Amino acid sequence: MKTENLNRAKNLLDKYELGQTSLEEENVLITYFNSEEVPNELANYKDEFNYYSAFRNVQFTGSLQEPNNISGNSLVKKIYKFFSKWYVLSLIILVPILLLIATYQNNQNEEVKPINNQSFPPPSTNDSISLVNQDSKFKDSFVRENKNSSTYPIVSSTQTAFDTLNNTIELGDKVSVTPESSTYNVSSKNNTIELGDKVSVTTESSTDNVSSDNQHNLLNSSTDKSGVAQKEVTFNLTENSTSGKLASIAYLANKAGIEYTYIVDRHKKKIHELNIEMIIRSTGERSQLWIAFPKKSSFVETLYWTVDQDGKAVSLCAGKIEHMVSAKHPIE
Amino acid sequence: MNLKQEFLNITGTLYRVALQILQNQQDAEDAVSDFYIKVMEKRDQFSRYDSLKAALIRSMKNHCLNLIKSRKRFHSVEEISIELPSLTNDCSGSEERLLLVQKIIDELSVKQKIIIELRMVECLPMKQIADIMEEKVNTVEKIISRVRKKIRIEYENRKSK
Numbered sequence: 453m454k455t456e457n458l459n460r461a462k463n464l465l466d467k468y469e470l471g472q473t474s475l476e477e478e479n480v481l482i483t484y485f486n487s488e489e490v491p492n493e494l495a496n497y498k499d500e501f502n503y504y505s506a507f508r509n510v511q512f513t514g515s516l517q518e519p520n521n522i523s524g525n526s527l528v529k530k531i532y533k534f535f536s537k538w539y540v541l542s543l544i545i546l547v548p549i550l551l552l553i554a555t556y557q558n559n560q561n562e563e564v565k566p567i568n569n570q571s572f573p574p575p576s577t578n579d580s581i582s583l584v585n586q587d588s589k590f591k592d593s594f595v596r597e598n599k600n601s602s603t604y605p606i607v608s609s610t611q612t613a614f615d616t617l618n619n620t621i622e623l624g625d626k627v628s629v630t631p632e633s634s635t636y637n638v639s640s641k642n643n644t645i646e647l648g649d650k651v652s653v654t655t656e657s658s659t660d661n662v663s664s665d666n667q668h669n670l671l672n673s674s675t676d677k678s679g680v681a682q683k684e685v686t687f688n689l690t691e692n693s694t695s696g697k698l699a700s701i702a703y704l705a706n707k708a709g710i711e712y713t714y715i716v717d718r719h720k721k722k723i724h725e726l727n728i729e730m731i732i733r734s735t736g737e738r739s740q741l742w743i744a745f746p747k748k749s750s751f752v753e754t755l756y757w758t759v760d761q762d763g764k765a766v767s768l769c770a771g772k773i774e775h776m777v778s779a780k781h782p783i784e
Numbered sequence: 785m786n787l788k789q790e791f792l793n794i795t796g797t798l799y800r801v802a803l804q805i806l807q808n809q810q811d812a813e814d815a816v817s818d819f820y821i822k823v824m825e826k827r828d829q830f831s832r833y834d835s836l837k838a839a840l841i842r843s844m845k846n847h848c849l850n851l852i853k854s855r856k857r858f859h860s861v862e863e864i865s866i867e868l869p870s871l872t873n874d875c876s877g878s879e880e881r882l883l884l885v886q887k888i889i890d891e892l893s894v895k896q897k898i899i900i901e902l903r904m905v906e907c908l909p910m911k912q913i914a915d916i917m918e919e920k921v922n923t924v925e926k927i928i929s930r931v932r933k934k935i936r937i938e939y940e941n942r943k944s945k
Binding site: 468469471478479496499502503506507508517519 | 792795796798799800803813814816817820821824825878881882884885886889901903904905907909925926927928929932933935936939940943
């Protein structure tokens, strides 16, 4: 019996040193070495295994204190944890902002639709008309702008191709402007309307000229000394004005009977030189706005003309030639 | 099983692991208490583990290893007084021999110490040990084999002196 155990122990010990023994086998070894029958040759192993057995008896004699704030999995904590996750927080913040922006945009741009090639039906008198933005399609037919700073200018002529556009309000149409949005400000002398308001076309006798550039036009109505109603059509031009905008101004000028020519030079999509020449065909009155700025600088210029009740221009704004750097592009 | 209950079940194991790592009875007791508080405060983090026991032991091991790292900044390693509880009650020479074994084990690397402790004292299966040590089973087997050989050789050497 002893030798059997001994042999078995020796076999297991070989496995043991290779790390191949199972838990049960190791248990067998432990019990064997706890017994008294171990020969001297295996005394070293006995000491080792005794150590392990003895160490199992070591107990924890300290004390465990509970932490103070065990609120555990309370509901409040869970809610707090949920809301502190970054994606929840960002959603909570962003969604209202986006909604606000969207509704604000809708108010502004409700009337603005991009032009496509279909022809719209002519506006019936009681419909409200979308004030459309003129996109770049029609300007392509007559004007080329270079977007990088190169030296050749862009010449535009305003004579042709406007008539393909029939989806704007023809100037001269009798239009009454009824303010329907809250951004309408009326001063006692001038009826100033921010575009973006709904415009309904009726056959009322008072006429206002509405131009289709929706963010930069102010409509002033005033009466001059003779009592004839005159309207001023105004445009704000900045270094960010788009080519579409410039082309739409050109179109409107043409409709108002102004011979309108312009050259624009850009650097990285920002205007740095603008040369506009206007001549009222009927009276020959001439005005030139020619400004040149350092590249990437900003500017604001106002361009306007006054129209009579037929929508024909009667006077132009004063010209201005201002070159903060040397201007390169005269109108020939 | 409930976290607290599981913790109390293996308090002995956690304490012994801490002893092997920290070499000091007082430090080990403090470590276990601190770890208990830590676990109770972060109970939610333990809910995702399948084996709470392995997770707790692994966490405890890491806790003690961090303690060692921060210790090293202030003391050199030799200064730590190695006080381990006495293992036997009898006064035969067996205590000396046990101390010798203990000394040899102390000279092992921390990883080896922990593995030997988990296997021989706690009798945990290889898979669980591998889980706790964040190693592969093969690696753990090799380490154990190497350690056992080393213990035998060292013991033979020193005992004869």
